[in-house]
Every structure is written in C-alpha cells, then in structure tokens.
Amino acid sequence: MIAKLRILLLLSIPLLSAAWITLSSANVDFESENLDKVYAKYTKSKLESTHDSNLLRRLSLHLRGTIPDGKESLDFAKSNETEKLRLTSIQYLKSPEFAEYWATKLGSLFREQTNRRNEVYGGFYNYLASSLHDNKPYDQMVREMLTADGDLEKNPAGHFFARDSADPLQVAEYVGRVFYAKRVGCARCHDDKFDKSFTQRDYYAIAAFFSQQFYRTNWWDEKRFEGENIPNIPNEDIENLPLKQQKIVKDRNREWDQTFWNKKSKEERQKFTEKHKLKYGKLFYEANLGIRFPIKDDKPGGDLVQPKFPDGTIPEIKPGEDRRKVFVDWLVAKENPRFRKVIINRIWKELMGWAFFTPEDDWNSGTVVYAEDVLNHLDQVFLEKNHSIKELVYYIVNSQAYARRTPANEDEKSNHIQFFPSRRMDPDQLMNSIVKGTLEVDQPKWLFSERRLSNFFPKKIDLKGKGALRVPDKDQKDIKFASQMERPPRPNQFLAIFGSGNRTDVDDDHSEITIDQVLTLMNGRLTGKAAWDFGGKDSQSVKNFEASKSMSSVVNDPFIILLGREMKEKERALLLSNLPKGDGHFERQILQDWVWAIMNSQEFLHVN
Amino acid sequence: MSIKSSFNRKEFLQASAALLAGFTIPRTDLSAFSFSDLFSRSTDAADDLSLPSPIKTVIFINMEGGMSHVDTLDPKKNSAFGRVSSSIRNLSVLEPFQKTAKHLHKLSVIRSTYSEDGDHGMAQHLLNTGYRQTETVGIPDLPHMGAMISYVKSLNQKPSSYFPRYVTMGGRNGKIGDPGYLKVEHAGFHVGDPNKPLSNITPSWGKYDTDRILRRESFLDTLNTEYNQENHSLNLDLWDKMHVAAREFRDSDKISSFDWSKEIFFDWSNQLLIIRFYAGGVGFEPTTTSLGGLRPIRTRLQ
Numbered sequence: 001m002i003a004k005l006r007i008l009l010l011l012s013i014p015l016l017s018a019a020w021i022t023l024s025s026a027n028v029d030f031e032s033e034n035l036d037k038v039y040a041k042y043t044k045s046k047l048e049s050t051h052d053s054n055l056l057r058r059l060s061l062h063l064r065g066t067i068p069d070g071k072e073s074l075d076f077a078k079s080n081e082t083e084k085l086r087l088t089s090i091q092y093l094k095s096p097e098f099a100e101y102w103a104t105k106l107g108s109l110f111r112e113q114t115n116r117r118n119e120v121y122g123g124f125y126n127y128l129a130s131s132l133h134d135n136k137p138y139d140q141m142v143r144e145m146l147t148a149d150g151d152l153e154k155n156p157a158g159h160f161f162a163r164d165s166a167d168p169l170q171v172a173e174y175v176g177r178v179f180y181a182k183r184v185g186c187a188r189c190h191d192d193k194f195d196k197s198f199t200q201r202d203y204y205a206i207a208a209f210f211s212q213q214f215y216r217t218n219w220w221d222e223k224r225f226e227g228e229n230i231p232n233i234p235n236e237d238i239e240n241l242p243l244k245q246q247k248i249v250k251d252r253n254r255e256w257d258q259t260f261w262n263k264k265s266k267e268e269r270q271k272f273t274e275k276h277k278l279k280y281g282k283l284f285y286e287a288n289l290g291i292r293f294p295i296k297d298d299k300p301g302g303d304l305v306q307p308k309f310p311d312g313t314i315p316e317i318k319p320g321e322d323r324r325k326v327f328v329d330w331l332v333a334k335e336n337p338r339f340r341k342v343i344i345n346r347i348w349k350e351l352m353g354w355a356f357f358t359p360e361d362d363w364n365s366g367t368v369v370y371a372e373d374v375l376n377h378l379d380q381v382f383l384e385k386n387h388s389i390k391e392l393v394y395y396i397v398n399s400q401a402y403a404r405r406t407p408a409n410e411d412e413k414s415n416h417i418q419f420f421p422s423r424r425m426d427p428d429q430l431m432n433s434i435v436k437g438t439l440e441v442d443q444p445k446w447l448f449s450e451r452r453l454s455n456f457f458p459k460k461i462d463l464k465g466k467g468a469l470r471v472p473d474k475d476q477k478d479i480k481f482a483s484q485m486e487r488p489p490r491p492n493q494f495l496a497i498f499g500s501g502n503r504t505d506v507d508d509d510h511s512e513i514t515i516d517q518v519l520t521l522m523n524g525r526l527t528g529k530a531a532w533d534f535g536g537k538d539s540q541s542v543k544n545f546e547a548s549k550s551m552s553s554v555v556n557d558p559f560i561i562l563l564g565r566e567m568k569e570k571e572r573a574l575l576l577s578n579l580p581k582g583d584g585h586f587e588r589q590i591l592q593d594w595v596w597a598i599m600n601s602q603e604f605l606h607v608n
Numbered sequence: 609m610s611i612k613s614s615f616n617r618k619e620f621l622q623a624s625a626a627l628l629a630g631f632t633i634p635r636t637d638l639s640a641f642s643f644s645d646l647f648s649r650s651t652d653a654a655d656d657l658s659l660p661s662p663i664k665t666v667i668f669i670n671m672e673g674g675m676s677h678v679d680t681l682d683p684k685k686n687s688a689f690g691r692v693s694s695s696i697r698n699l700s701v702l703e704p705f706q707k708t709a710k711h712l713h714k715l716s717v718i719r720s721t722y723s724e725d726g727d728h729g730m731a732q733h734l735l736n737t738g739y740r741q742t743e744t745v746g747i748p749d750l751p752h753m754g755a756m757i758s759y760v761k762s763l764n765q766k767p768s769s770y771f772p773r774y775v776t777m778g779g780r781n782g783k784i785g786d787p788g789y790l791k792v793e794h795a796g797f798h799v800g801d802p803n804k805p806l807s808n809i810t811p812s813w814g815k816y817d818t819d820r821i822l823r824r825e826s827f828l829d830t831l832n833t834e835y836n837q838e839n840h841s842l843n844l845d846l847w848d849k850m851h852v853a854a855r856e857f858r859d860s861d862k863i864s865s866f867d868w869s870k871e872i873f874f875d876w877s878n879q880l881l882i883i884r885f886y887a888g889g890v891g892f893e894p895t896t897t898s899l900g901g902l903r904p905i906r907t908r909l910q
Contacts, residue, residue, distance in 0.1 A: 359741060422839060422843050424847065492807075513847055513850050514785060515854050518851050518854035519858065523811045523812055524812060525813055532813045574826070593823055593824035593827055596824050596828075602832050602844050603832075606847075608841070
C-alpha cells in the first residue's frame with residue numbers, strides 16, 4: 001500500500017509541477033508585450049526573431065559582456081521551455097558579470113579612473129559595480145553621489161565629486177550633461193549667444209547647488225574652530241562666503257595663524273599635519289558657502305548667485321538647507337521624466353543598437369526624438385520599477401523587438417528598427433570572450449558547465465546579484481577579465497586599441513573600426529596565445545580526440561564554444577580536405593588554425 | 609603651410625555645396641544614412657575636388673585645449689596682449705607671436721572658423737569632419753580630416769592595394785582616422801606606440817610559415833563567406849573591407865617605410881620630434897615641430 005502511494009506521489013509530482021508552472025505563468029504579467037505593441041507603431045511589418053542560439057549569445061554579450069558558457073547555446077536552442085529567455089535573463093542579471101560589465105559602462109559615463117591620487121584604488125568602480133549588483137535604484141545611486149560627504153573610503157559615492165575636486169563649476173557642467181542631457185559648458189564664460197534662454201548666470205545658478213562643499217586632500221584640521229560659530233573652510237573659499245561673514249572668518253584665520261600656527265616650530269608643524277593627515281580625499285559640507293558671480297574677468301567679486309534649476313525654475317530653499325539635496329529632489333522627482341529618459345536612452349542604445357536621440361548628453365530644442373512613444377512607455381516602466389536598471393534591462397531584453405533578426409539582404413541593412421544591426425564587440429566583450437572561449441576548451445570543468453534551467457518561474461523576480469565581483473587589483477597580475485583591468489588602459493593595450501577611452505570626457509569610448517584592430521586580432525598577443533596554446537597535452541581537445549578518434553569532433557568544440565553552433569557542412573568539408581592523414585589522425589596545427597579563424601571571423605567579432 | 613593650387617577656398621566651398629545639394633536625411637525610418645550613395649551619384653562634383661599642388665606632406669597637430677586664439681593669432685578687443693604688425697600688410701597678430709609675425713607670409717591663418725557649439729566634443733567633431741555634430745545625427749560615416757586630404761590628393765591615382773596614406777598618433781579621443789564614406793582606402797593607420805609603430809604585422813605568438821598563414825586565412829574566408837550570406841549588417845561590410853586592406857598592408861613591399869628605428873628620432877623629454885620618413889622610395893626632408901606636451905596627430909601624405 002505504502003509502495004503504491006509512493007508511486008502515485010512520484011507520478012503526481014510532474015503533473016503538479018506542470019500545473020504550478022501554468023498557474024504561475026498565468027499570474028505573471030508579460031509586460032514586455034506592451035513594449036512590443038508600442039514598438040509596432042514604428043515597424044513596417046511584423047518583427048521576425050533571430051534564432052535561439054544567437055539570441056542567447058546576444059543576451060550574454062549585452063548582459064554579461066561575454067559569450068555564453070560552453071554548450072549553453074546549444075542547450076538553450078534545444079530547450080522547449082517557454083520561459084527560457086526570461087529565466088536566462090534573470091540568471092544573467094543576477095550574475096556578478098552583469099554588474100562588472102555595466103559598471104564599466106557607467107564608469108565611462110562618469111569618467112571613472114581606477115588609479116587616481118588621493119582616491120581609493122578602484123573605489124569608484126567598486127561603488128558602481130556594487131550598486132548595480134545590489135540592484136540599487138538608479139535615483140538612489142545618483143542621490144548618493146550628488147549628496148556625498150566625508151571620506152572616500154567610507155563613502156565611495158564621493159568619488160563622483162572627487163573626479164573634479166568638487167569644483168562647483170566643473171560639477172555643474174557634468175551634472176548637466178550626464179543626468180539632464182543639457183550641455184551648459186558654453187555659458188561658463190559668457191551668455192549663450194544662440195540659446196538666449198540660458199545665460200552665464202544660469203550656469204552659475206546650477207553651480208550654486210554644489211557650492212556648499214569643498215574637497216581636501218593631504219591634511220585638514222576639522223576641529224580648528226570647534227565650538228565657535230566660524231566656518232572652517234580653506235582660505236581660497238572665503239570669498240564665496242557672504243560679505244558680512246568674510247571679514248569675521250578672515251580675522252579669525254589670521255588670529256589662528258598668529259596665536260597658534262606661527263608659534264610652532266617646523267617639527268611641531270610636521271607633527272600637527274601628520275596628526276590631521278587624510279588617507280584619502282574628503283568632502284566637507286559648509287552651509288554658508290556659495291558661488292560668486294564674476295561680474296567681469298578683471299573685476300571679480302560679484303554677488304553670491306541664487307540657485308536655479310536647469311529648467312529655469314527657482315527653488316525654495318530654507319536657510320542652512322543642503323542645496324544638493326534640493327537639487328537631487330528636483331532631479332529625480334516623478335515629475336521630471338527627462339532625468340529618467342536620459343539614462344533610458346543610453347541603456348536602450350546599448351541593447352538595441354539605435355538611440356532615441358543623439359548625442360546622448362545633449363537634448364536641446366532642435367533634437368529630433370525618434371520613436372518617442374517607445375521612450376515614453378519605457379519611462380513609465382522605469383518609474384514603476386523603482387528606477388531599477390536591472391528591471392529595465394530585463395523588460396527590454398524579453399521583448400520581441402530585442403529578439404529581432406539581423407538584416408538578411410542589402411535592402412534591410414539600414415533599417416535598425418526592424419532589423420538588429422550587428423556591431424563589433426566592444427573591447428570588454430571581445431577580451432572577455434576570447435579569454436573565456438579559449439580557456440574553456442582546455443579546462444573540462446568549464447567546458448561542460450551547463451547551466452540547467454529551472455522549471456519554476458518565480459512569481460516575484462528578485463534581481464539582486466549573487467556572487468563575488470571581480471574588480472581591478474593593484475598588482476594587475478593574473479588578469480582574466482576586462483573588469484580587472486585598470487581604466488583608462490594604456491594606449492597599446494588591447495582594450496585601448498578596440499576603443500576603451502581615456503575617461504577624460506563623458507563616455508569617450510570609440511567604436512571606430514581600424515586597420516590596427518584587424519592586425520591586432522590577426523597577429524596580436526591575446527589571440528595569438530589563445531590559438532597557439534589550443535590542443536596541448538592534457539587539454540580537453542586531446543581528451544575528446546582520444547574518446548572520439550575524430551578531428552571533426554575535436555574541431556567542432558571551438559565552434560560550439562566560441563560561436564554557439566555546430567560546424568556547417570561546408571566548414572567540415574574544408575576541414576577534412578586539410579587533413580592529409582584523414583579524420584582519425586590528430587592534427588594540432590589544424591585545430592589551432594581553426595581557432596584562429598573563428599576568433600577573426602565576422603560571426604565571432606560582432607554582437608549579432 | 610602654403611597651398612599653391614588652382615583650387616581655392618571658394619571653389620572648395622562651391623564643390624562641397626554641390627555635393628550636398630538635394631541631400632536630406634530620412635528621419636522616419638531612422639536609417640543610418642550613407643554618404644557613399646550620394647558620393648557615387650556626384651562624380652562630376654567630386655572630380656572638381658583636386659589638389660594638384662606640390663604639397664607632399666601635411667602635418668596636422670590637433671591641440672585639444674591649448675592657447676587661446678584671442679591671445680595669439682586672432683586679435684580681439686578683450687585680449688590681454690597688444691598687437692604687433694606682421695610681414696603681411698594690414699595683418700597683425702598678438703604680442704606673444706611677434707617672431708612668428710615676421711614669417712607670416714609663409715603661413716596661412718584661418719580666422720573664419722566659426723562654431724555655434726561651445727563644447728569641446730562638438731568642436732572636435734566640427735574641426736575634424738567639417739560638419740556640426742548636431743546636424744549630422746544619424747550619419748555614422750563622415751570622413752575625418754586625414755581621410756579628406758587623402759581623398760583629394762589621390763583622385764587621379766589609379767586604384768591600388770591598400771597602403772596607409774597617412775598615419776595618426778596620440779589619443780583616439782578625437783575624430784582622427786575614420787575614412788567614413790570615402791572608403792577604406794582612405795583609412796589612416798594609427799600608431800599607438802611611436803617607438804614601435806608596427807607590432808602586429810607578423811604573428812606575435814608561435815611560428816607560422818606562409819603556407820600555414822594562407823591555410824588559416826582560407827578557413828577564415830570560408831567562415832566569413834558563409835556568414836555574410838545570412839547577415840548583411842553595415843558594420844560587417846566595413847569590417848570585411850578593413851580586413852582586406854589590412855592584409856594588403858601587411859603584404860605590401862612598402863611596409864619597410866614603417867621601420868622608424870633609423871628614420872625618426874623622438875626625444876620626448878625635450879618635446880622635440882624629428883621625422884625623416886621614407887615611403888615608397890620617396891624621401892622627405894626632415895620636419896621639426898614642437899609637441900608642447902599636447903596631443904599630436906600627424907597626417908602624412910604619400
């Protein structure tokens with residue numbers, strides 16, 4: 001009886017599971033369908049999807065910055081699981097690779113540099129990657145950066161300000177471009193001669209939001225005037241205090257010099273500065289500070305400028321209130337969709353190959369916005385998803401629009417809305433894919449690291465990341481992933497050759513195709529070593545040959561790993577014609593040459 | 609730099625205007641417009657673009673940030689310096705350039721450059737392509753400075769295998785080497801490390817004889833031929849052409865001209881650059897220029 005019950009129970013498990021899947025699927029709101037409905041307004045005909053293994057490869061490159069694992073593409077293509085794309089995208093979004101890869105995108109946007117004096121090594125990158133990994137809402141991330149105070153080690157969000165030494169005029173320019181797509185730099189020196197609505201005073205009015213702070217390195221005595229109602233600020237900032245306060249502060253500083261500093265010996269001064277030494281840069285807030293408008297170059301000393309938002313509205317600020325918080329409240333407010341649309345546009349371009357508007361940091365009265373209904377729709381979704389970048393990415397990649405096929409003929413190649421435009425892998429994708437793809441072959445545990453898809457689709461999606469992040473290491477040894485490389489890379493490094501920028505300007509990576517790049521792939525060290533080391537003693541290739549006694553089977557592996565597909569008949573025929581001793585004889589050089597050819601092929605080099 | 613040719617600025621502008629006549633960007637389908645189509649239809653106008661001058665070399669130093677024109681070669685009322693007369697009547701420059709002023713008849717100073725964009729990135733785009741960035745949104749194939757000069761200098765030359773007509777150096781932040789719609793033959797070669805200009809002409813890892821290199825390239829050609837039948841993206845076309853050009857460059861008998869070890873002397877500490885560059889058996893006189901710690905981009909014509 002018990003045995004019968006057990007059998008009944010076992011039989012019922014698949015049935016119950018199927019019922020659960022059906023029910024849970026029914027409960028899941030297929031939101032991405034709404035995106036497709038809006039997207040359809042801009043397409044000429046129904047979108048056709050790319051084949052499954054290519055879709056997985058596209059997804060992996062976009063979300064993790066590398067090709068899929070081993071036979072994952074084949075398994076994905078064979079799977080009948082209806083939720084396989086959604087499940088895989090969740091898996092990818094939770095992986096450390098997502099945070100590592102997208103942190104380099106944000107790093108490029110925010111001009112992050114790994115190794116800067118008085119900053120934590122890799123500190124800004126770590127902050128960005130960790131924030132993404134934790135699925136921190138984008139508005140919260142921006143709020144943390146724009147209201148940062150204190151030591152950079154304790155508050156790594158402060159690296160955003162440290163990048164410009166918290167200079168309010170510099171900060172105003174980059175905040176305008178990065179978060180609001182408004183290029184205000186021209187008005188830094190004079191009224192905008194073409195956009196009459198934006199004056200030099202308007203520029204200073206934005207800077208005024210960021211004028212209550214200063215940045216110190218080396219040393220700073222924070223308790224210099226403790227217990228007194230005297231702003232403790234650097235001498236050079238005194239002119240940015242209200243006039244009445246300037247004299248008081250100057251007098252108190254002079255007194256401090258005379259009664260304290262000047263009486264100390266050289267050794268005592270050294271001891272004092274050592275006591276107040278700052279390990280890293282530190283941001284300080286001082287409510288009384290402002291920014292003074294330069295009436296003329298030769299007559300400085302204008303009035304302290306009142307803050308005004310980039311859209312021209314004037315905020316109500318209470319005395320002593322942190323203006324940066326007032327600015328962020330306005331910036332990330334629900335009523336300010338422009339903030340959201342600016343980042344949506346960047347994410348969309350990465351994933352879809354075209355942008356709603358360009359340049360991405362300049363949205364002015366003459367800007368043409370393409371497919372605006374789609375942008376508006378995504379704005380609503382982003383808002384509903386609590387500014388989660390992961391949720392937005394998830395929403396986009398699960399649409400049919402994302403899965404659209406590449407152009408199959410000359411007539412289709414210019415229509416990017418209808419057909420997915422192939423793009424050369426970016427430097428990070430390329431480096432990661434070459435290293436990963438060629439390591440796998442010689443490391444069996446990687447080669448067959450199939451990831452089985454769960455049959456249970458979760459009702460509530462939790463995209464918080466799992467796993468340790470790989471970040472730049474100061475030794476710069478044993479690097480296997482692009483995320484471990486210092487930015488900006490040196491000019492002769494692989495990443496620089498393929499477009500990783502100097503990080504001196506907003507998003508200064510380039511995507512040009514150059515002769516230098518072709519030669520680097522043909523003969524460079526990275527691809528050269530990867531191909532040359534293939535098929536060595538104890539490698540997976542040798543083991544495969546010992547088991548199969550077939551070169552066709554051996555050469556088929558790099559196709560699967562690097563391209564996510566099996567060899568085609570024509571390719572197999574070419575292989576066999578180059579095997580003088582036949583398919584049953586191991587030819588390492590032939591294997592190496594195929595690996596080289598695959599790594600240089602159009603199919604491998606592009607996100608298709 | 610002096611340009612003596614029958615092709616003056618006014619004619620250049622007229623020719624450019626003719627090229628652009630009737631040009632509209634298809635806004636509705638967001639297509640990436642290609643200038644190459646336009647160019648192929650405008651061969652008459654393109655033929656007017658010629659530079660039959662004795663100029664052999666153009667050195668273009670792109671200074672991203674530097675001295676203000678207001679205080680150097682373009683006197684303005686608000687300059688901090690006084691004016692000095694130059695060797696050209698009625699033309700003055702500012703005091704810091706008083707020595708240069710004596711040789712101004714040997715130079716051309718363009719003072720009519722005008723931009724409505726007060727922005728470094730946009731200014732780079734305008735300077736290196738001739739187009740305002742905001743007006744060329746959606747046009748990914750604008751040629752850069754070196755490619756344009758290469759084009760007008762080679763109009764009457766017969767098509768040949770690829771060999772770079774110019775090299776670029778320095779950071780790649782600017783728009784400095786992309787041939788755009790002018791095709792790959794006008795692509796420049798970028799030198800990342802001036803002390804080692806060619807590092808990937810031969811395999812850097814392992815030993816390969818010619819037969820083996822040809823064999824692996826036959827594998828590659830098969831892979832690409834198969835794939836190009838199913839995917840016709842614009843970028844694939846470009847990569848394909850660039851790959852052919854790279855092979856031609858690698859196999860060129862002129863490649864020894866890139867052996868700079870005996871031809872170029874770099875002394876970065878003194879910020880002095882001396883170039884003696886031979887290409888195709890044609891020698892060039894030494895040129896000396898101060899780099900001044902700025903980003904140099906040199907454009908050299910064959």
